[in-house]
Structures are given as C-alpha cells and as structure tokens.
Amino acid sequence: MKTKFKSGILLASAILLFAQCSSPKTESSEEMATEESTAMKTPSLTLLWETPAELITNESVLFDPSSGNLYVSTIGGMDPLEKDGKGSIAIVSTAGEILNPAWVTGLNAPKGMAISEGKLYVTDIDEFVEIDIASATISNKWKVEGAQFLNDVAAHNGTVYFTDMNTGKVHTYAEGSISTISEGNSSINGIAVANDGTIYGLDASGLKKWNADGTTTIVNSTVTGGDGLIILGDGNFVASRWQGEIWFASADGETNMLDTKAAESNTADIGYNPAEKVVYVPTFFKNKVAAYKLDY
Incomplete structure (x- = not known):
C-alpha cells in the first residue's frame, strides 16, 4: 500500500x-x-478577369443584384465633358463577358450610376438621367441648375444622391424633385450611403461623413481626391483614385491595395459585389473592366 x-x-x-x-x-x-x-487580414486585391478592350472610355461600374450583371457607363470619346452623343450604358456579366455593349445609347458622357425602384439613374455632365430598366429606355432627363461636372451617384430608400465635382455640391433626387443638400465640398466625387442613412463622400479633404446636423467629419484624411467609394461595414471602406489606386480605408488607417499608375491604367468609379467580395474596376482609357477578389 x-x-x-x-x-x-x-x-x-x-x-x-x-x-x-x-x-x-x-x-x-x-x-x-x-x-x-x-x-x-492585410487587405489585398487579386485579379480575376478583364474584359476585352471594347468598352470605350468606361467610367463607372455598377453591380445589379437583381439581374446578376454589371452596368458599365462608357463615355465613348476622350473628353468627359463633351456633348457628342457618343455615351452609352453597356451590360457585362460577372464572368467578364460583354453581353450588350450598347444597352442604352443617346447619352453624352455618362458617369456614376445607382438603382432605385426599377430605374437606373445616371449623371451626364449637367443632366440627371433616368433609365427604365425593364424597357431599356431613357424615361426622363433633368437639367440640373448650375451643374458643371455631375459625377458619382448613390441611392437609399427612394432617394438618389449625386455629386458635382466642379461646384462642390451634393444633390438629391426624390419624388420628381432635385434639391441641393450640401455645398463647399472641394472636388467632391465618390458618394455612398450606409444602411442607416449616413452619407459618406470623397473630396479633397479625404473620406468624410455627414452628421445629422449637416456638418461633416473626416473619417480618413489620407485618401484624398477619391473617385469610387464602397462601404464594407464595421467602419471599413474601399476607395479608388482615378489615377490608378485602390485603397482600403478606415478611421484606423489605410492600405494601398492596388497601384496601376505605371501601367497607365486608371481606376475610376468602382463597383462591388458584396456576396462574392469582388471589386469591379473601370480602367477608363484602357477601355476594359477588371475584376478583383477582395480579401480583408
């Protein structure tokens, strides 16, 4: 024992x-x-595919969750302010196939796009254009008073927001009426609206948000002069710079995920498929759309 x-x-x-x-x-x-x-967890982008170089001066890409396809605005010429009637909207699949290069024609220099209540809204220099998606026809056009360079578009709960880069204004469209909700935003371009209705934008001061009282707060001051803006949630964003950069940005910092300046490939108004985490990049003068897998 x-x-x-x-x-x-x-x-x-x-x-x-x-x-x-x-x-x-x-x-x-x-x-x-x-x-x-x-x-x-370091944010990164991996190239998935590129379309053929047949989308002449493509400025913006918008993913449509209803159809599963992409709308691509093409200026069609070299001048983003020329009223030459060469502008159009193309449809591209999420596999990179150009399904219809001229789905809607008769535009000048279309740029940003957003979908609201069965309509595709597009900025076109100094006009705000409504396209009926079901019939693929232009259903309305509004001449925006004092507009010079209408650019990005976003939609939330029946209201459509759009920017004027030259005048520094943010406009809204709702129930047939256009209003100005913000001024003094130097070189304002990219705009996006969160699920809770908070507006975010990209201008010369960086990435900022609008407060309930109409004032703005800078979220990130590094990503200045941005073009396309994506809200990822949890305080994270993806922002493009037209010259050829795509950034992952937050209040805590930023990461330059893509730099194509040496290749002279622009990164204009980017689109996003949140379910697949794919960023769609219009390359402007390269005349093609590129898709990248986002890892973060």
Missing part, C-alpha cells in the same frame, strides 16, 4: 511538472497563431 501511494504521488508530481513546463509553449503557440491571423 505504501509503495502504491508513493507511486501515485510521483505520478501526480510528474503530470503537474509537465503541465507547468508545457504552459509557456502553449502561450507561445497562441501568440504565433494570433500574429499569423493578423498578418492574413
């Missing part, structure tokens, strides 16, 4: 000693796993 008792004590002591010696290794492993996990 004594021998067995002593053996039991020795066995228990050995187990305790082994556990104590193993603890530092376990903590070290956990730290390494945390470091690896953090490293894996």
Whole structure:
C-alpha cells in the first residue's frame, strides 16, 4: 500500500511538472497563431478577369443584384465633358463577358450610376438621367441648375444622391424633385450611403461623413481626391483614385491595395459585389473592366 501511494504521488508530481513546463509553449503557440491571423487580414486585391478592350472610355461600374450583371457607363470619346452623343450604358456579366455593349445609347458622357425602384439613374455632365430598366429606355432627363461636372451617384430608400465635382455640391433626387443638400465640398466625387442613412463622400479633404446636423467629419484624411467609394461595414471602406489606386480605408488607417499608375491604367468609379467580395474596376482609357477578389 505504501509503495502504491508513493507511486501515485510521483505520478501526480510528474503530470503537474509537465503541465507547468508545457504552459509557456502553449502561450507561445497562441501568440504565433494570433500574429499569423493578423498578418492574413492585410487587405489585398487579386485579379480575376478583364474584359476585352471594347468598352470605350468606361467610367463607372455598377453591380445589379437583381439581374446578376454589371452596368458599365462608357463615355465613348476622350473628353468627359463633351456633348457628342457618343455615351452609352453597356451590360457585362460577372464572368467578364460583354453581353450588350450598347444597352442604352443617346447619352453624352455618362458617369456614376445607382438603382432605385426599377430605374437606373445616371449623371451626364449637367443632366440627371433616368433609365427604365425593364424597357431599356431613357424615361426622363433633368437639367440640373448650375451643374458643371455631375459625377458619382448613390441611392437609399427612394432617394438618389449625386455629386458635382466642379461646384462642390451634393444633390438629391426624390419624388420628381432635385434639391441641393450640401455645398463647399472641394472636388467632391465618390458618394455612398450606409444602411442607416449616413452619407459618406470623397473630396479633397479625404473620406468624410455627414452628421445629422449637416456638418461633416473626416473619417480618413489620407485618401484624398477619391473617385469610387464602397462601404464594407464595421467602419471599413474601399476607395479608388482615378489615377490608378485602390485603397482600403478606415478611421484606423489605410492600405494601398492596388497601384496601376505605371501601367497607365486608371481606376475610376468602382463597383462591388458584396456576396462574392469582388471589386469591379473601370480602367477608363484602357477601355476594359477588371475584376478583383477582395480579401480583408
């Protein structure tokens, strides 16, 4: 009995000693796993496909969850302010196939787009254009007073928001009426609206949001002069710069995920498929749309 008792004590002591010696290794492993996990979360873009170079001066891409296709606005010429009637909207599949290069024609230099209540809304220099999606026809046009360079568009709960880069204004369209809700936004371009109705925009000051009282707060001051804007949620955004950059941005910092300036490939008004986490990039003078998988 004594021998067995002593053996039991020795066995228990050995187990305790082994556990104590193993603890530092376990903590070290956990730290390494945390470091690896953090490293894996560095935002990145991986090229999936490119269309043929047949979308002449394409400025904006919009993913339509209803049809599963992409709308692409094409200026058709070299001048984004020329009223030459060459502008159109193309339809491209999410596999990169150009399904219809001239789905809607008769525009000048179409840029930003948004979908609201069965209509596709497009900015066209100094006009705000409504396209009936079902019939693929232009159903209305509004000349915006004082407009010079209408650009990006976003929609939320029946209201459509759009920017004028040259005048620094943000306009809204609702129930047949256009109003101005914000002024003094230097070189305002990209605009997006969160699910809770908060408006975000890109101008010379960076990425900013509009407060309930109409004032604005800078979210990120590094990504200035942005073009397309995507709200990812949880305080994270993707923003493009026309010159050839795409950034992952938040209040905590930013990461330049793509730089195509050396290739002279622009990154204009980007689109996004949230279910697949795919960013669609109009390359402007390269005349093609490129798709990238977003990992973050």
